[in-house]
Amino acid sequence: MQAAPPTPAESYLAHRRPFEVWYWVVSCCLSALGGSYAKWADYQRLGLALDWWKPLTWSWSSALLQLALVPALLWFTRRWPLHLDTWRRNLGWYLPASVAWSVLHVAGMVAFRKMVYLTQGASYKFGDWPAEVLYEYSKDVRTFIGMVLLIHGYRLLVLRLQGEASVLDVLDNGHAVEQVDRPERFLVRTLGREFLIAAADVEWLQSSGNYVNLHLGGRAYPLRSTIAGIEAKLDPARFLRIHRSYIVNLDQIVSIEPLDSGDARVHLKDGQSLPCSRRWRQLLRERVDPVAET
Known part of the structure; x- marks a missing residue:
């Protein structure tokens, strides 16, 4: 069989791994930078004093933990994919997965913040755990759903390109x-x-x-x-x-x-x-x- 010259789509597929890695890294950085600025701007608008390192710590701790959990989410979505013939059977796994993802994200985020605060001679208090965990989960579940949809959508596109x-x-x-x-x-x-x-x-x-x-x-x-x-x-x-x-x-x-x-x-x-x-x-x-x- 005579191989046809590679199309642009085939050229992308041959080098897509670095793009995929850099997508998650760049997304993490942009999210952390945007979140840091938004928190700093909120305090400035209210006329409240805020140490420069605190908004950076809050945003980067969350973004870095999300980045660290991406490999686990990629594995999970491969193990229980939401295809036309599997979504009814596999969808039930996504609720406990979102809870586990949020727990790992919050626990890692809090540990990261506590370590940074210690280096600054301060103490980080997470707040009332039941209420604060539910609040964090309400945010995390939306992020989790968005990432799952993005991953499945991208894989569908790659499947179309690959054939x-x-x-x-x-x-x-x-x-x-x-x-x-x-x-x-x-x-x-x-x-x-x-x-x-x-x-x-x-x-x-x-x-x-x-x-x-x-x-x-x-x-x-x-x-x-x-x-x-x-x-x-x-x-x-x-x-x-x-x-x-x-x-x-x-x-x-x-x-x-x-x-x-x-x-x-x-x-x-x-x-x-x-x-x-x-x-x-x-x-x-x-x-x-x-x-x-x-």
Whole structure:
């Protein structure tokens, strides 16, 4: 298959990780700076004295704790995604998650403020805990909902840009139909384009929520399936499960690096390294050239 020149969307997808990290960092900084100025301006308008470091401490403690909790929120939304076919089943998890998120945010924020106040020879008082916690939760739950909607909306956009793969075969008359047994190719639909990728060309697969990402040529194509479901359909002579979240194309393995923990690291031709659990390590050694383990 002749690879088409990358589109702007595909170029973005190839470098989107730094953008995503910087988005959260910049958002945190802007939120903290804006909040600090707003609190300082409120005191100035009321003619009240305020030490310069206090509004900075209040705003930055909140923003930094939100930033620290972003990885947990990303993991949670992957584990319990709100897709059309899953939102009824998963939505109930979001209420306790919002409470846990708020508790962690408030506890970390208060601890941060207390430490800063101590460095200034002062004491920070959070206030009446039941009433203050409810007040903070009323703010946090709105932030939590906004972040969840943003994350799911962004992932939907990325999914549209990436294209979604499906298990298909092509008949002699050119019509694509779903193949229920072992697939020889996958159909990828992305931004109005359709193209086929051979199953044998897939270099490795990774579980991601309700999807399994098919990796080849530096790109990833999400397939709606469980890792166990697609494992059962792939050619066992070519593909092997090496981790609860990874399947590898045996032809792509360059070497196997044993680790002190009993696990291993699998190095591929494209420079990618995949984890191999001890549960599958022995089977992997039996399936590849013994000299591959270094």
